[in-house]
Amino acid sequence: GQQVMQIPQYQHVQEGEDFTTYCNSSTTLSNIQWYKQRPGGHPVFLIQLVKSGEVKKQKRLTFQFGEAKKNSSLHITATQTTDVGTYFCAGNNRKLIWGLGTSLAVNP
Amino acid sequence: KAGVTQTPRYLIKTRGQQVTLSCSPISGHRSVSWYQQTPGQGLQFLFEYFSETQRNKGNFPGRFSGRQFSNSRSEMNVSTLELGDSALYLCASSLRDGLNYGYTFGSGTRLTVV
Numbered sequence: 001g002q003q004v005m006q007i008p009q010y011q012h013v014q015e016g017e018d019f020t021t022y023c024n025s026s027t028t029l030s031n032i033q034w035y036k037q038r039p040g041g042h043p044v045f046l047i048q049l050v051k052s053g054e055v056k057k058q059k060r061l062t063f064q065f066g067e068a069k070k071n072s073s074l075h076i077t078a079t080q081t082t083d084v085g086t087y088f089c090a091g092n093n094r095k096l097i098w099g100l101g102t103s104l105a106v107n108p
Numbered sequence: 109k110a111g112v113t114q115t116p117r118y119l120i121k122t123r124g125q126q127v128t129l130s131c132s133p134i135s136g137h138r139s140v141s142w143y144q145q146t147p148g149q150g151l152q153f154l155f156e157y158f159s160e161t162q163r164n165k166g167n168f169p170g171r172f173s174g175r176q177f178s179n180s181r182s183e184m185n186v187s188t189l190e191l192g193d194s195a196l197y198l199c200a201s202s203l204r205d206g207l208n209y210g211y212t213f214g215s216g217t218r219l220t221v222v
Contacts, residue, residue, distance in 0.1 A: 033210050035213075042215050043198070043200075048209070048210050088150075088151070092208065096153065096206075096207060099150070101150060
């Protein structure tokens with residue numbers, strides 16, 4: 001069936017280091033959404049990418065959508081303790097297919 | 109404006125019982141989706157309702173059902189509870205089409221089956 005693989009599963013960084021999580025879909029996607037879930041919280045919508053090769057920035061966060069619309073990445077520059085949480089991608093192929101998330105831990 | 113409200117926040121039930129969870133979407137949102145979240149399986153889609161009609165359904169057994177009312181509020185019901193149903197149940201609403209505009213999630217109902 002349709003899958004969205006997300007790697008890595010876990011990432012532990014020192015505050016100030018960069019962080020990247022990757023999503024790869026087995027099928028071409030109409031769009032991809034990114035969510036963040038803080039520990040004990042619920043997913044919060046961050047952004048949606050629609051166009052092939054699209055790049056969007058939100059302060060220290062950079063989101064990319066691949067040319068083939070089958071992969072995406074989220075890059076955080078100079079992580080802070082407030083970035084702690086699990087980052088999920090969800091690909092739209094007539095239904096949302098969720099990755100299992102990347103849990104980010106940041107050492108102060 | 110108020111966010112997505114889910115009640116109750118926590119619930120403990122015994123195997124074999126049934127449970128009903130409630131979700132009030134953001135005012136004006138007509139699309140409501142339900143997800144089951146467990147540590148090993150991530151977010152698993154249960155169903156989506158739009159204007160009282162089930163628009164999409166995930167791969168869950170018939171013990172899981174839902175409905176949406178004319179005011180867009182939604183309920184999901186799980187009958188004959190099993191230990192494996194222990195999870196965080198999340199409701200998400202969207203103004204139009206969450207597939208293309210994103211979802212706003214509620215805080216969830218943590219269900220424990222003992």
